[in-house]
Amino acid sequence: MKRYQVVGIGNAMVDILAQASDEFLAENGIGKGIMQLIDMDRAVALYDRIGPAREVSGGSAANTIAGVAHLGGRTAYVGKVREDQLGHIFAHDLRAQGAVYETRMAPPESPEETGRCIVLVTPDGERSMNTYLGCTEFLHPDDIDPAMMAEAEWIYLEGYRFDGPDSHEAFARAIRAAKGAAGKVALTLSDPFCVERHRAAFRNMIVADVDLLFANRAELVSMYESNDFAAARAAAAAEVSILVATDSENGVHVLAGEEALHVPAVPTRIVDATGAGDMFAGAFLWGLAEGHGLEICARMGNIAASEVISHIGARPEADLRALFRQHGVI
Amino acid sequence: MKRYQVVGIGNAMVDILAQASDEFLAENGIGKGIMQLIDMDRAVALYDRIGPAREVSGGSAANTIAGVAHLGGRTAYVGKVREDQLGHIFAHDLRAQGAVYETRMAPPESPEETGRCIVLVTPDGERSMNTYLGCTEFLHPDDIDPAMMAEAEWIYLEGYRFDGPDSHEAFARAIRAAKGAAGKVALTLSDPFCVERHRAAFRNMIVADVDLLFANRAELVSMYESNDFAAARAAAAAEVSILVATDSENGVHVLAGEEALHVPAVPTRIVDATGAGDMFAGAFLWGLAEGHGLEICARMGNIAASEVISHIGARPEADLRALFRQHGVI
Helix, strand or coil: CCCEEEEEECCCEEEEEEECCHHHHHHCCCCCCCEEECCHHHHHHHHHHCCCCEEEEECHHHHHHHHHHHCCCCEEEECCCECCHHHHHHHHHHHHCCCEECCCCECCCCCCCCCEEEEEECCCCCEEEEEECHHHHHCCHHHCCHHHHHCEEEEEEEHHHHHCCCHHHHHHHHHHHHHHCCCEEEEECCCHHHHHHHHHHHHHHHHHHCCEEEEEHHHHHHHCCCCCHHHHHHHHHCCCCEEEEECHHHCEEEEECCEEEEECCCCCCCCCCCCHHHHHHHHHHHHHHCCCCHHHHHHHHHHHHHHHCCCCCCCCCCCHHHHHHHCCCC | CCCEEEEEECCCEEEEEEECCHHHHHHCCCCCCCEEECCHHHHHHHHHHCCCCEEEEECHHHHHHHHHHHCCCCEEEECCCECCHHHHHHHHHHHHCCCEECCCCECCCCCCCCCEEEEEECCCCCEEEEEECHHHHHCCHHHCCHHHHHCEEEEEEEHHHHHCCCHHHHHHHHHHHHHHCCCEEEEECCCHHHHHHHHHHHHHHHHHHCCEEEEEHHHHHHHCCCCCHHHHHHHHHCCCCEEEEECHHHCEEEEECCEEEEECCCCCCCCCCCCHHHHHHHHHHHHHHCCCCHHHHHHHHHHHHHHHCCCCCCCCCCCHHHHHHHCCCC
16 A cells, blocks of 8 residues: 555645625736736735735645545645745644645745735635745755655646746656656646646646546636537547546536546535635545545535535535535445 | 724734634643633644644734724724734734734844734634734833824723733823823723733722723623622722623623613624624724714624624624614614
8 A cells, every 4th residue: 555645746825815806806907716926026015905814724736635634535745835934834734634744845034935825705706816926936856755756646736836947847757756656647737827828738748647637617628729618528538547627516527438427516605716626636536546436536526625615715624524424425 | 083993902913723622622731711821832832733723813902903993993903013924914904904003013033923822612612712922922111102092082901911021011101191182991801810810900900090891701700809790790880980791692781880781692603702702892892982872882792792703713704884784783
């Protein structure tokens, strides 16, 4: 048995969550429902304008790994924070959830602070993300421990990470080590604009190395440059062993060889959509690592996503295993 | 018209909120429902043991002032943070709520960081507080601007602040300036153990200077060393113009000269009791400053308290004025 079921690599972030109106987004040039990269000056200026906020650990893959850990999975995370108060908060929350997190912190004198994401939640529950990457942008290939990757049944790569300068090499190093030890590779496309920025690199990786691809509708149609979701799914499914294509309240499509499933979403009142995709992936991967079939994994993902969008913050608050039992999936 | 309706002085804190079981409290020597002062070593050790947390600005009087600001009141706060990430979070959240906050930050190289309170919320919604005062302990009398105090209709003093070394002198300076300009003085006793530590000093201040005293049952019986809540109320009412004695779900007693009111609590499901007393005081003081009668002020306080205990975190999330309208108090 390998030490880890899932090892995630991504941008380590603390989320700054505040409520905002659609007018506020428009006045401040914030694209609704997407992730925009911002620099420190913009982060400071925007923070000055938003209302009272709360701080919770975030980061897309980190949320996913927190979900795996919450479910009792054997899991670890790689992503860089600085040795500052937000960095300690990030590290604490991940470890307290039961994940292994050993990435060396950037020293306190580093010019770039721990990354943060100003998440503005509109009354409809949609989240618009403004990300100052900070020191997490500088995750170095040396931060990837090949021995850890070799001990992973799955490595889970966050598409956002491609925005960092050394990320391609870091991912390549992780993939080599994992595959060299018969591990599998999962990738999430993260965001349609992220796909725009890195389409060719994503494509190469998908074709060469990815076993399981997570993407939502907007990401997938961007990736395959088709406005037809079904056609984009077919194109992706031809390139990976398992395609998991989420479509918000319309549920999820899973394509794997001859198998083609559509699994409906779990209806919920949306309070804050932050983390829905992350938590879907965490539950799906945990299910897979536990040996469940694809339909059960998709149902677990939908249940976990419905929990996380029913409250503010991107990590589970209710007991997901209890919810799985209530829904009869375990 | 004075510039401020209420100026609060207290311990500036960021709350670290986590769920915990009663067993966890017992194993870690944490007194349930009370505030314990802890040093940095204990803060670090305890933080290592708690589960994933979220960070929100707190501090008793700061919560009260945030409540006054939320209601649209003219208000300011005095309390010390360090120039670090948590300090900036504290300052942002208070200003973003509409309060004036100008206290000079301790410089980043100060040995004591921004104060924090590890708040453990048990399944019954009760909160047990573990406070590392940090730099807020060192609020200096020079941090009290007499001109600001003279511009206050009410100054609101947090009993917890008596745990700081120079606090008596700082409070005396604030009281002199406020009273010298016909301002009034409100005091909250904060906590029964805080009363134990400072009974004589509190008593002197109450007799000499306090116009409005906020206390809950445990604090009042400790203050007047009587197990009879009614007797303690009578003793306190003989010493202040207005006594506001809260008693959790049993409502609140207001005694003012010949007037004696009992106003029932607003029934709510308790999620997190943190901030109930603070928000009661904020709404009560705002009502008073707006010229409402004591019964309406008490009803406002109860409505505001019921809102803040219905969710995690000590500051209002719903629109309190809208709730006041729903309840017919404005």
